[in-house]
Amino acid sequence: MKTPVPEPEIRKLNSGDLVYLNGTIITARDEAHKKALEMKKKGEDLPVDFKGVAVFHAGPIMRKEGEEWVTIAAGPTTSARMEMFEDEFIRLFRPAIIIGKGGMGDRTTKACKEYGCVYLAFTGGAALLGAKGVKKVKGVYWLEELGMPECLWVYEAENFGPMTVTIDAHGNNMTKQVMERVSKNKEELIKKLEEVD
Amino acid sequence: MKNLENIVEDTAVELLKRAANILQNDYVAALSEARQKTRGEIGRSELSNILKNIELAKETSQPICQDTGVVAFMLKLGDNFPIRSKLRKILENATRKATNEIPLRPNAVDLFRGNTKDNVGRHVPLIYIELVEGDDLEITALPKGGGSSNVAAHSMVTPGLGWKGIKQFVLESTARAGSLGCPPYFLGVGVGGGEDYCMFLAKKALLKPFGVRNEDPKVAKIEEELLEKINSLGIGVMGLGEGPTALDLHIEIAARHPASLPVGVVFSCWAFRHAKGRVSKEGKVVFEYA
Numbered sequence: 001m002k003t004p005v006p007e008p009e010i011r012k013l014n015s016g017d018l019v020y021l022n023g024t025i026i027t028a029r030d031e032a033h034k035k036a037l038e039m040k041k042k043g044e045d046l047p048v049d050f051k052g053v054a055v056f057h058a059g060p061i062m063r064k065e066g067e068e069w070v071t072i073a074a075g076p077t078t079s080a081r082m083e084m085f086e087d088e089f090i091r092l093f094r095p096a097i098i099i100g101k102g103g104m105g106d107r108t109t110k111a112c113k114e115y116g117c118v119y120l121a122f123t124g125g126a127a128l129l130g131a132k133g134v135k136k137v138k139g140v141y142w143l144e145e146l147g148m149p150e151c152l153w154v155y156e157a158e159n160f161g162p163m164t165v166t167i168d169a170h171g172n173n174m175t176k177q178v179m180e181r182v183s184k185n186k187e188e189l190i191k192k193l194e195e196v197d
Numbered sequence: 198m199k200n201l202e203n204i205v206e207d208t209a210v211e212l213l214k215r216a217a218n219i220l221q222n223d224y225v226a227a228l229s230e231a232r233q234k235t236r237g238e239i240g241r242s243e244l245s246n247i248l249k250n251i252e253l254a255k256e257t258s259q260p261i262c263q264d265t266g267v268v269a270f271m272l273k274l275g276d277n278f279p280i281r282s283k284l285r286k287i288l289e290n291a292t293r294k295a296t297n298e299i300p301l302r303p304n305a306v307d308l309f310r311g312n313t314k315d316n317v318g319r320h321v322p323l324i325y326i327e328l329v330e331g332d333d334l335e336i337t338a339l340p341k342g343g344g345s346s347n348v349a350a351h352s353m354v355t356p357g358l359g360w361k362g363i364k365q366f367v368l369e370s371t372a373r374a375g376s377l378g379c380p381p382y383f384l385g386v387g388v389g390g391g392e393d394y395c396m397f398l399a400k401k402a403l404l405k406p407f408g409v410r411n412e413d414p415k416v417a418k419i420e421e422e423l424l425e426k427i428n429s430l431g432i433g434v435m436g437l438g439e440g441p442t443a444l445d446l447h448i449e450i451a452a453r454h455p456a457s458l459p460v461g462v463v464f465s466c467w468a469f470r471h472a473k474g475r476v477s478k479e480g481k482v483v484f485e486y487a
Contacts, residue, residue: 018242061263061302072300073263075250078344078377102344102376102436123246124344124379124435125468127263128253147312149263149302162246164239164437178438179375182430186372189426193368196360196419 004052005096007116015172020161031150033085050093057100059149075127076101087111103175119167133160209291212338215472240439265301266340269323275331348374376436379466387461390451399461402447
């Protein structure tokens with residue numbers, strides 16, 4: 001897939017599909033989500049446009065070599081922390097894709113369905129594979145204020161992935177389905193715990 | 198000739214580098230075996246990404262994961278090793294140097310002033326010291342990611358529930374951790390001691406040799422049962438339902454108060470990064486590959 005991704009293309013994806021991505025990926029974690037939403041509320045303009053591109057839950061290791069920023073390591077961070085911001089974020093900024101790890105909850109799933117967005121799970125810890133998919137660093141914003149992991153890094157990605165669609169735009173949430181099964185298994189396994197003398 | 202303080206500092210930097218960049222062979226072998234055994238396409242794809250990433254880290258001498266953790270050192274300090282109170286200063290310097298050279302991500306956040314930018318802060322790097330006989334200082338570098346630390350669990354189990362209660366808590370904690378801490382997991386379980394000490398025991402348990410069961414056959418049996426049941430939960434690689442949920446689990450036990458049964462559960466993600474080395478009082482350094 002290539003960004004900007006048109007909404008009909010997003011709606012064609014199904015939970016369980018494997019995806020590689022080309023185009024613009026912007027990192028944003030807890031602080032960046034918070035700041036972006038606060039700025040929007042105040043009517044201020046953001047330094048980047050999230051429309052149709054991918055938001056990446058990641059706090060990378062970057063190094064400046066001469067005038068250029070180089071991505072050393074960029075794997076996903078735990079997306080659950082952004083659940084409190086994401087539905088509002090999707091509604092206001094209309095990204096086509098959220099990339100992260102560990103999955104997200106009902107509010108994000110609902111926003112994905114409503115506004116045509118998908119959540120792609122990228123392998124947690126696969127930071128060098130992530131960095132390999134970054135062809136170029138196009139920009140960085142809020143670095144001084146938020147620090148290296150929390151600021152906005154704008155990447156030009158090439159063959160970034162593979163990632164798995166775990167929340168599609170039809171209301172499916174694969175991680176939630178797995179965890180419901182885990183919960184049932186847990187109850188059964190607890191009943192079978194062995195006695196210890 | 199370098200003095201002993203410099204040698205300790207350089208050794209700590211090298212250990213952080215080895216820990217951050219190279220995953221132990223037996224963990225890589227276990228992940229590789231898991232890929233062979235995993236049937237589903239998604240689980241296999243995740244394990245392929247993991248193995249490719251481990252390979253890249255080794256080849257390019259770069260950190261496996263961008264979250265290089267809050268830096269921690271576990272020390273075994275021999276009776277005759279001459280450096281004592283300066284160890285903190287030395288390890289702080291090592292942490293700064295490693296942050297710059299490897300590089301490590303700056304992960305020490307001051308509660309009021311924000312990121313310290315050099316991985317050094319109040320009580321950070323975390324330093325655990327055990328006093329032992331002998332002439333050496335043994336250093337284990339343990340940079341541990343935040344994702345898997347966030348799913349750690351603690352409970353003061355009702356003593357009447359006994360081992361069954363403990364096992365239930367470990368299963369529940371793992372189910373709750375789910376996809377969040379980057380499974381397949383390594384688990385450390387600490388039982389007894391006290392409300393804080395069981396957590397320390399859990400972290401210590403995590404570092405026990407891979408696949409080696411507890412010396413007490415009763416505890417060993419519980420480790421086996423828990424590992425088997427955790428892998429029947431169905432969390433799978435990265436919580437996507439396919440492949441293993443845990444690669445290993447160790448238990449450390451201590452005596453307890455009659456009214457208390459403290460239990461701590463500590464998780465590591467698949468990228469379980471640690472490295473050990475030993476400095477003699479003459480300044481001879483030996484690195485250990487477990």
